[in-house]
Amino acid sequence: MKVSPAIYDAFQTVMRTGTMSGAAAILGRSQPAVSRMIDKLEDSQGVKLFERRKGKVVPTHAAHLLLDEVERLFVSLGSLEDFGRRMQLGQDSGVGVAALPALGLDFMPRAIARFRRNRPHARVLLNVRMSVSVEKWVATQQVDFGLAETPFRLTGFETKIFADADYVVAIPDDHRLSDVSEVHPTHLVGEEFIGWTHFVSARPIFDDIMQGAGIVPQQLVESTMSASICSLVREHQGLAVVDPFTAWAQRGSGLTFRPFRPRIPCRFALLQPEMRALSALAQELIGEIETLRDEALGDLFR
Structure with a gap:
């Protein structure tokens, strides 16, 4: 026999109030209606849940065991009812x-x-x-x-x-190249340069450009990330090519950024x-x- 959540709610309320009349008042139902709901629940469970004594009901051991299960049920139902609201607020997603x-x-x-x-x-x-x-x-x-x-x-x-942007050159604010409009390979002659490690895609492109210009950059320090490269440039460890988004985030921190030509696509x-x-x-x-x-x-x- 299927039992509706309303019957379990009535059972829970009777357990709290100790009387059918008290439960009926809270639930907005008549006392006979609540009694019938409890009878149906007892029939469905096959056990006696209450002893009737002078207008009061005394829960049996089975009733206390069932109450634990019902309370867990209503906690789950409450969670389901709140789910849509939480999703709208982005709380559960x-x-x-x-x-x-x-x-x-x-x-x-x-x-x-x-x-x-x-x-x-x-x-x-x-x-x-x-x-x-x-x-x-x-x-x-x-x-x-x-x-x-x-x-x-x-x-x-x-x-x-x-x-689809370009890599840019990171230059200390007090460096001689901070005033140029864009940096070319010839500007890097004699300059120490902080390079990318070889598995970064910008590295072979930069190497090809410099080789084509007949210039061998002095790359004594290498790194895998633009953020650490910018910190090295700020410490005057050399100039460097970095991605434009890191350059944007590092503006105003002692560094100047200029376009590098020919372009290195980012x-x-x-x-x-x-x-x-x-x-x-x-x-x-x-x-x-x-x-x-x-x-x-x-x-x-x-």
Whole structure:
């Protein structure tokens, strides 16, 4: 026999009040109606739940055991009733993002801060990984979307270009090249240079450009991330080529940034799992990211 939640609610109320009449008053039902509900519950369970004594009801041992189960039931029902409201507020939903360091260290935290002004209860999980790891996280659907540098080695995700910009040169504010409008290979003759490690895509392009100009740069220090390279430039360890988003975040910190010519392309893409649709929250966060991207690239050389 199926028992409705209303009958369990009546049982719970009788247990609290100790009388059928008291439960009826709380539930807005007649006393006979509440009695019939309890009778139906006893029939369905096959046990006696109450002893009737002079207008009062005395719970049996079975009633106390059933009460524990009913209370757990109503906790679960309450959670289900609140689920829609929590989803609307973004409390039980979130966004998982994987981003390469060029975007994950400074740019993404600023975009997330903007996003959470409108969604203060939304959860955001930011995973900062090298581009090849971002590909893996997206391909295996561990995140809602990712941001990585092209070209890609894996499949299992859809891509669209997020930014097609240029690498720029980081220069200490007091350096002689801080006043030039753009930096060419000939400007780097005799200059110490902080290089990328060889598995970073910008490194072979830079090496080819310098070799074509007949210049061998003095690259005594190398790194894998623009943020650490900028810190080294600030310490006067040399000049460097860095991505434009890190340059934007580092403005006003003792560094000047200038275009490098010929250009070294900096192409970042947004990756989305093929078999996983973007949630509304993920789409909102992407909107904030795209807005901040336009601001960053427009403000870099102002």
